[in-house]
Amino acid sequence: MTNDQLYQTAVEKGIKLLEYFTNTIPIPQSQFTDPEDLYDEGHVASDEYLFVDVERLSTPFRDLGTNSVMDHEGGKNILVHHVYDQGFENDIRIRPYFAQICNPEAGILVAEGNLTVPVAAIFEDLFIEILLLQHWLDIAFLQYLSTFPSPPPQPLPLKYIFQLTIMNETTCEILKSVIAKQDAEECGSWPGLTFDIDSEEGRAILGSPNGAGVAWMLLQHRLQLGEKQIEKVTVFYATDQGDLYS
Template sequence: MLPLRNTHHTTAIMPSYNLRRANLVITILAGLLVIAISTITCAFHSTSLTTSIIARDATSQFDDADLYENSTSLPHLNAKPVWPPWSKSPYEIYYGKGCKLWMMLQEGTAPAAKYNAVDDLAEWGWKNSMDWSDATVKRVVGSIEAPLADQGVTLGGGINVNVQSDHSEPYGEENGGKPTKGKYYEVYNPAQGAIIAYRNYGPGYVVENNAAWGDAALPDLKNWSDVVFLTWLSLTVGNEAQRKGLKIVVRVNVMNEDTRDVIEEALRKEGVASGNAPVWPGHVFEPGKISGKGLKPFQAVLGTPNVGGIVWMLAQHIDELDKKTITGIRVWDKSGLDNQDAGVLPCIMVHIGPA
């Protein structure tokens, strides 16, 4: 009977042992499978985002500077991800965009610009109206005269020009030739290396939000970065030092809700409890600084509609502007309400230096 008991005992224990071992193997394999899927997914989305950025000229990214609509931006960058299944916050979405843009700027991998000749503006229906009077310049951007002076930029002396770039002229018949009434209004100061954007309604925004222009095709030359670069080029003809001397780009009275929301969260991550931009000299987001959850506020703000176009301009025109980098993104409230919730008027100053 003893052998029978041993046999019975063995047959009772071995299946249990084998089952535990099988479960362990399954657990290990499942873990490896999850890691593999995660790796493939990350690689897929990295490639997808990079491809989307490279394809930027085929659609309309950063088309509108102050009033920006997701419908006019790259669908691949704004669409909810298929994997992972959880949704991302606006901060995380723009952080992802900012990381890709930052990499593109640092590595010099931006696609070649399609438009490099000043005449391209007129060909695509853009008309630049210029006013060099100090009175006009101070009327449109005089509210930030003191902050500009702190950066060595003066509004007097006839060295600033107010340029109203209007998409107001007929253009190529193959595109319908109908102007969209889009507009990019900036003050340019080539002598001191500054561009100040104060009113921007890109063609994409106008067509999307005006029924009267609903049948108008968007011009191929429609992005803020292209129009502003070509205008800068026209103002620095024959003066290489000025053309390559861009130091700051300012966005006055930022109205875009996505940009404002991202700035608010980024400020909180860097210790500004209210999320409101401080009065001048404001708060500076610096490259490489990590705050909260391991995400970099600098990259998040860099990816927003009001800053991303500046990256494109620098990245696509290295030959004309030299290899540049962004050394900091300053945000401040110019409302004079000292960081109160009501009536905050955030402004952005992008600091540019040699790479």
């Protein structure tokens, strides 16, 4: 598929996803609604995550009325990290992991670093049975939910979702097409490029693999998140991250 075809397919997918947000037909809800589901499905909490660099988001966080200080330094940002060990017990192997930075007070969720079980299995040439709890949209939601007191507020506050170090090739190609349409070679650091979700570019980004994951999280966890809507999407380079989009 050419880049133009990838882009157009993403636009069409984005249009369909936006229809789901206004459609009166009920969207099937996720069966995963309790953080305990993570452990029950083999995802083990771990503090062995060495790559957190929330300072990359210090400027956007400031503009959103908060800061990038982590909780162990007295701030409100909490790293939640889980690894999946089953079938990946050998330490030399790549293990699936999910690491999100959560700020429940500000309603911010940051996808810091994620390697899903199917992708890790491909890297390691392993056969892994299909898991019920394997998608980022469910795992990240449960990790975010875990940072709230029990019982959590209803609806759960979630205002901003960041995705750092995007490495999905399809998403990156779609983003390149979006940027090229602005007659630019790159989007620059924050505030980068912002698009209304109803614009062609906004729909294309929503229809990318990364954008669709966010959409399905909001759609399939409506019972706890409430009727969330996506208004805008911003693309920017994270500080000191070379050519990795955020």
